[in-house]
Amino acid sequence: MPSADTLRENKEYSELRASLVEAFEFVSNSKITEGDSAPLEDLDNIYRRAAALKAFDLVAISLSYIAILRFRLEAKYYRALTALNDAKYLATTCNSPLAVKINLWAFALIELSEKNTQSALDLIQNALATVVDEDCDAKFNTIMLEVKTRAEHISKESVKQESAASVLQEVVNTVSDPLIALLKVARSIALETNIDTLLNIIAQEIKLALSADRCTVFLLDSKKKELWSKVALGMDLKEIRFAANAGLAGYVAMCGETVNIKNVYEDSRFNKEIDQQTGYKTETMLCMPIRNMGHEIVGVFQVLNKKGGVFTEKDEDLLLAIGSSAGIALENAALFDSQQKLIEEQKKQFSSFIDTLSGTIDARDKITSGHSKRVTLFAVLICSELNLSEEEKSIIRQASLLHDIGKLGIKDAVLQKEGKLSGEEYNHIQEHAHLTSDILGKIYSSSSEFREIAQIASAHHEKFDGSGYFKGLKGEEIPLGGRILAVGDVFDAITSKRHYRSQMKIEDAIEVLINDSGKHFDKNIVDVFLSISADKIADVFLCDLDKTITESDKAVLSGFKFGELHTISKKPAASSEEKKFAEIFSKYYENRFE
Numbered sequence: 001m002p003s004a005d006t007l008r009e010n011k012e013y014s015e016l017r018a019s020l021v022e023a024f025e026f027v028s029n030s031k032i033t034e035g036d037s038a039p040l041e042d043l044d045n046i047y048r049r050a051a052a053l054k055a056f057d058l059v060a061i062s063l064s065y066i067a068i069l070r071f072r073l074e075a076k077y078y079r080a081l082t083a084l085n086d087a088k089y090l091a092t093t094c095n096s097p098l099a100v101k102i103n104l105w106a107f108a109l110i111e112l113s114e115k116n117t118q119s120a121l122d123l124i125q126n127a128l129a130t131v132v133d134e135d136c137d138a139k140f141n142t143i144m145l146e147v148k149t150r151a152e153h154i155s156k157e158s159v160k161q162e163s164a165a166s167v168l169q170e171v172v173n174t175v176s177d178p179l180i181a182l183l184k185v186a187r188s189i190a191l192e193t194n195i196d197t198l199l200n201i202i203a204q205e206i207k208l209a210l211s212a213d214r215c216t217v218f219l220l221d222s223k224k225k226e227l228w229s230k231v232a233l234g235m236d237l238k239e240i241r242f243a244a245n246a247g248l249a250g251y252v253a254m255c256g257e258t259v260n261i262k263n264v265y266e267d268s269r270f271n272k273e274i275d276q277q278t279g280y281k282t283e284t285m286l287c288m289p290i291r292n293m294g295h296e297i298v299g300v301f302q303v304l305n306k307k308g309g310v311f312t313e314k315d316e317d318l319l320l321a322i323g324s325s326a327g328i329a330l331e332n333a334a335l336f337d338s339q340q341k342l343i344e345e346q347k348k349q350f351s352s353f354i355d356t357l358s359g360t361i362d363a364r365d366k367i368t369s370g371h372s373k374r375v376t377l378f379a380v381l382i383c384s385e386l387n388l389s390e391e392e393k394s395i396i397r398q399a400s401l402l403h404d405i406g407k408l409g410i411k412d413a414v415l416q417k418e419g420k421l422s423g424e425e426y427n428h429i430q431e432h433a434h435l436t437s438d439i440l441g442k443i444y445s446s447s448s449e450f451r452e453i454a455q456i457a458s459a460h461h462e463k464f465d466g467s468g469y470f471k472g473l474k475g476e477e478i479p480l481g482g483r484i485l486a487v488g489d490v491f492d493a494i495t496s497k498r499h500y501r502s503q504m505k506i507e508d509a510i511e512v513l514i515n516d517s518g519k520h521f522d523k524n525i526v527d528v529f530l531s532i533s534a535d536k537i538a539d540v541f542l543c544d545l546d547k548t549i550t551e552s553d554k555a556v557l558s559g560f561k562f563g564e565l566h567t568i569s570k571k572p573a574a575s576s577e578e579k580k581f582a583e584i585f586s587k588y589y590e591n592r593f594e
Helices: 004-008 011-029 038-053 054-073 077-093 097-113 116-131 136-163 166-189 195-209 247-255 272-278 313-365 371-385 391-399 405-409 423-443 448-457 481-494 508-513 523-530 534-541 553-558 565-570 576-589
Strands: 214-221 226-233 236-243 259-261 285-293 299-306
Touching: 011 038, 011 054, 011 136, 011 166, 038 259, 038 299, 038 371, 077 195, 097 116, 097 136, 097 299, 116 136, 116 236, 116 313, 116 481, 116 523, 136 214, 195 214, 195 299, 214 247, 226 247, 247 259, 247 285, 247 299, 247 423, 259 272, 272 523, 285 313, 299 313, 299 423, 313 371, 313 391, 371 391, 371 481, 371 523, 391 448, 391 481, 423 448, 448 481, 481 523, 508 523, 508 565, 523 553, 534 553
Parallel strands: none
Antiparallel strands: 214 226, 214 299, 226 236, 259 285, 285 299
16 A cells, blocks of 8 residues: 555645545535436545545545435435445544544434434544644534534434433333344345345344444355355455354354353454454454254354443344344345346346347348447447436347347348349338347347337337338337437448448538438437537447547547537638547548558
C-alpha cells in the first residue's frame, strides 16, 4: 500500500479527496430518489478510482457515503451495516482520522433513522471527539452537531412517552426480549434469497440479540467436507474455508454438540494462533450446530465475546430458536443460489448459441457481412442512452443479433445477387421478416421473454407511419426494441459499402434519419441515437477491424454528440475545433489510417 506522504503528492488522490470532502454536506442532507442514480454513480466512480490508487482512506469514505445513500434509497439496514463495517475496517487499518470520523457519523445517521437514538448519540459523540487536523474539521463538526441535536431531541421525546409505562416495560422486557429478538430475526431472513446477504443478516441479528462482539455463520459443504463462510475483509466479501473437523467450529459440526466456553484460553480445542494473527482477543465463545428440517447439520454458529459477562443458558436457548429459522432459510437460499447459477450457465450457453447463429447468418450473406453485429452495437448504445434495465437491454441485444435469421429461408440467388433486385426478388427478400417471426416463434414458444425477442426481431422493418412490413404496425404498436432496431438496421445499411454503390457520406446518412423521423422512424429514438457521444459511434465502425481510436482522437470525439456532424456540415463557417472533430470522425468512418 502506498504511504500517506506518497498519496498526498498524487494529483488524482488530491482531486478525489477534495471531491469527497465537498460531497459531505450533500450526503448529509440528500433525499435520493429511485430515479436519481447520478450521485451513487459519481461516488462509485470515486470508489473505483481510489481503489485503483490503493488509497484505502478514500475507499473507506466513499463506502460510508454509498452506504448512507443506498440506505435512504432501499431502507435495507443490514446491507448498510455491512458496507459501513467494511469502511470501518479500512479506516482503522489505514489509520485515517478523517475516514474514521466520517464512518462514525455515517453509522450515527443510520442508527438514528432506525430510531436507535442512544446508539446514534454515542456514535456522533465519538465522531465529534475524533480530531482531524484540517480546515474541513470545523465544517464537519457543524453538520455533525446538527445530527447530535436531532438525536437528543428524539431521545427526550422518547423518554417522555416511555416514562408512564416504565415499570410495566421492565416486566415485559424480562419475558419478551428473547421473543422479540426471535421474531426480528425471522422477519429479517424470511424473504432473503441471496446467500451472502443472508449470512450477514443472521450474523448481525445474533450479535445484537446475544449482546456479542462478533458472530460468524459457517455453512457445511458436505461434498468437500469443509466449513465455509463469507467475511468482510477490506473492500470485498471474501470466502474462507477450512476442514470440517478443524477448530471448535469443526468439532461442533462433527459431534453436533453445543459448546459454551467461558474462557477459551483454558480450552485445548481453541486455536490461539488465530488471535495472534488477527490481533483480536477472544475471551468467551458460544458454538452451536445449525440444523435443517431433517435435523441434519448444515452449519455452525460461532458467537464471540459476550458483552459484560459470559454466555448464559438463555443465550443458548435463544440461539437454538434462531437456528431453527436460520437453518431453513440458509438451505432455501443455497438451493435458490444453485438454481440461479444453473440459470446463468444456461443463459451463457444460449448467448453463445445466438452469437454463433448470428455469425452463420452474416457468413451466408457475404454482401452484408458484419451487419448483425453492428446493428446490435448500435442498438445497445441506444438502450444505454435510454437507461433501460439490464433485462430489457439483454432482450433487445439478442433480438438484434437474430433479426435477420429469416434470411436462412431466402434463395441464395436473391440473397447474394450482385446488383439491384427486381420487383419480384425484392418481394421475396421481404419475406425474411415473416420467416424470422416463424423461426424464433417456434424456438421461443415456452418463454414470455423469448417470445418478446421474436416480436422485436421480426419488427425491424415496421415503419412508424404504418407503411412497413410484415404486420404493418404503426407508432407504439411497434415494440420499443423494434423501433430501436429500425434505426440501427437502416443506419448500418446506408453507411456500409455495396458493390453497386459507395458508402454514403456520414452527414447524408444522418440526414436520412432526420428526414424520415416520424415516418419511417420513431423521432424520439432518432434523437437519442444522434445524442450519443461520437467516439462510441466511431468505435462501432472499427468493430471488425484490428484498429482502435487513439487517446488523442478519443478526447476530441467524446467532446461532441454524434448528430453534431450534421449541424456542422450545414454551417457556412465551422470553427477549427468543429472541423477537427469532423475530420477525425471521417477518418474512422472511412477507414482512412496512416
